[in-house]
Amino acid sequence: MTSKALLRPLKGEDRGELERVTRAVGVFKEYEIPVALEVFDAAIRPGQDDYESLAAEVEGKFAGWAAWGRRPCTEGTWDLYWIAVDPALHGAGVGTAMLEELERRIRGRARLLVVETGGRPAYDATRAFYLAKGYDVAATIPDLYAPGDAQVILTKRFPSSQV
Numbered sequence: 001m002t003s004k005a006l007l008r009p010l011k012g013e014d015r016g017e018l019e020r021v022t023r024a025v026g027v028f029k030e031y032e033i034p035v036a037l038e039v040f041d042a043a044i045r046p047g048q049d050d051y052e053s054l055a056a057e058v059e060g061k062f063a064g065w066a067a068w069g070r071r072p073c074t075e076g077t078w079d080l081y082w083i084a085v086d087p088a089l090h091g092a093g094v095g096t097a098m099l100e101e102l103e104r105r106i107r108g109r110a111r112l113l114v115v116e117t118g119g120r121p122a123y124d125a126t127r128a129f130y131l132a133k134g135y136d137v138a139a140t141i142p143d144l145y146a147p148g149d150a151q152v153i154l155t156k157r158f159p160s161s162q163v
Contacts, residue, residue: 005056005063005097010044014055017062022084027122036082039067051081054101056094063089066098068106068113076111090125099133103156110158114138119150130154 010018015037022028022036043051053067064085071077080102085095106113115130117123119140131137135154144151 005058005092005094007054007056007097007101010040010053010055010065010067012044014062014065015040018055018065018084021062021064021086022082024087025084026087027118027120027126028084036084039081040065043067052102052105054098056085056098058089058092058094062086063094064098066102068102071114076109078106078110078113080113080115095129096133103158107158111160112158113156115154115156117152117154118145119152120145120148123152127152127154 018040019033019037022033028036039051040053042048043053051067051069053065055062056064064083066083067081068078069081071079080099083095083098085098103113115135117126117130119142127137131154133156135156137152138155139153141151141153143149
């Protein structure tokens, strides 16, 4: 199934649907949800420059979101902080559309994009998604999140830019 995603800026009225989608993904722990909402609140604050973000809609309904930003104290390194797609639309191209758009937006400003994700089996599809999109596993930190739950760090390099 492929759905055409409309990408647009996040808006304040997206908060409830963003929380619903982030919970529905089923991999985030309960204590991670308020962190996602904090990032959302910061990302939509006028004048802030810590986060860039976007929302995806399919058939007029909120379908997912992403937030990313420059990694402090680095030269040209960016972090993908959050990306979540409504599980009903997994495999429909929504995540790909958001990832490709955020990569397009940072191209020329970034030399490296870093994604940190979990090592639990629940994240197998997430890691496979990034690997299929040209990301490489740069490091694994065993037991970082919890015993038996490693942090897996994936990276993607971008062509030389004026960073």
